[in-house]
Amino acid sequence: MTASHVPVMVREVLDFLSPAPGAVSLDTTLGGGGHGFAVLEAIQPSGVLIGCDRDVDAVNLARRRLAPFGPSVRLHHTHHSEIKKIVAQEGFDSVDSVLFDLGLSSIQLDLPGRGFRIDSSDPLDMRMDQSGGPTAADLINALPEKDLANLIYEFGEERKSHAIARAIGRARARRPLERCDELAAVVVSVAARSGGGGRGKRWRIHPATRTFQALRIAVNREMDTLEGTLRDAVDLLRPGGRIVVISFHSLEDRIVKHLFRELAAGRGEGGSLEILTRKVVRPSREEVESNSRSRSAKLRAAEKREDA
Incomplete structure (x- = not known):
């Protein structure tokens, strides 16, 4: 059984993550690997994508889709609350970018x-x-x-x-x-x-x-670990590294917005972030027309400060 997977806001994700050749990128919600494929193209020839998803169907689909990139792809069937563990398992103590694409994927909707x-x-x-x-x-x-x-x-x-x-x-x-x-x-x-x-x-x-x-x-239990995982992701970022979060309902977006503001203001983490999206970024009208599931997407991005 196959499932379609159309990643949302790919252009915007690449613009804000700004992946470069040789970078180490972390995709915390692989889905079908659509975003991961675009990031991998940008970070070759020597870049590495570390990815995880709690849905085994998503991991299997992503593994097939990303197979052409060979050893540059390191995939794990696990929840994103384990990102510090899997990054360490792959031999890294920090990454250049982190992506969260939260909510329901096309795979979960399409597979019977x-x-x-x-x-x-x-x-x-x-x-x-x-x-x-x-x-x-x-x-x-x-x-x-x-x-x-x-x-x-x-x-x-x-x-x-x-x-x-x-x-x-x-x-x-x-x-x-x-x-x-x-x-x-x-x-x-x-x-x-x-x-x-x-x-x-x-x-x-x-x-x-x-x-x-x-x-x-x-x-x-989607709300249980989100804030803690976002904090872990910021911890993993190298100075100058970027984090992008796509959410699909106001509960998730509220957590992301408030945490980014907290970390940018210096409470708790010493002013570790610079917010790149002063307002939430929405998909273009053309994308919504071609992919109605992108309608509710909200993107926020931030960069880890060089002195953090």
Whole structure:
């Protein structure tokens, strides 16, 4: 089974990372290796890309895609919270650039059985690392309604979270919710009752989008380690090195923005960063038209100060 993977904002990533021949670059969220391929082209002939991803399907796809670069590619199936460990394993104590492309990849959306697509009949899985841990179905069918409402509100920023949780409670009382389309139908029923349209309605953004986002974040504990990993990435940067972070929802972007400001202002890390993006950078209109999944992307970049 193959999956398409279209990396977002590749030109902007290269502009801000400014990769040069011989550089050591760290890709903390490989996906299908699209960004990694572009970086590798820029850092040859002697550069090295160290990459990791918690999703084994992504690592396998990236390994195939980046195979032409041979020993310049060092890939690891692990979570980005392990970046200091894997950089040390590859024999380096610092890197020239770090990239985070956060959120859901095209691979996870396109491969059947992963449980991320709202309109699919796939099992409600949503684990980026399918080797263990609770699934979205486990949370949906086990959490008390109050806890479920809080989860949907906190991680999905969904104003109808309590109504959605009550509707899920009624539905699972009849039988467990096990498929993506079953959960989506429950959320659509809430939207319909509140005037958001019913069956056959076309939405700019599907009513279940925020609920699915919240469950994915909770299942994968995406917020738990992000700030700590970003700090590790800054620690790993050589003076003059650059970090680029692409996020896809406001929760992630808020963490990135506040941390960059903290480190640039000197609190905690002694003014170690210079922010390169005073405002968040968004994809071009042309990119959004050709790749609708890039619509929500937000890019921030910073450079480690020479005296840090």
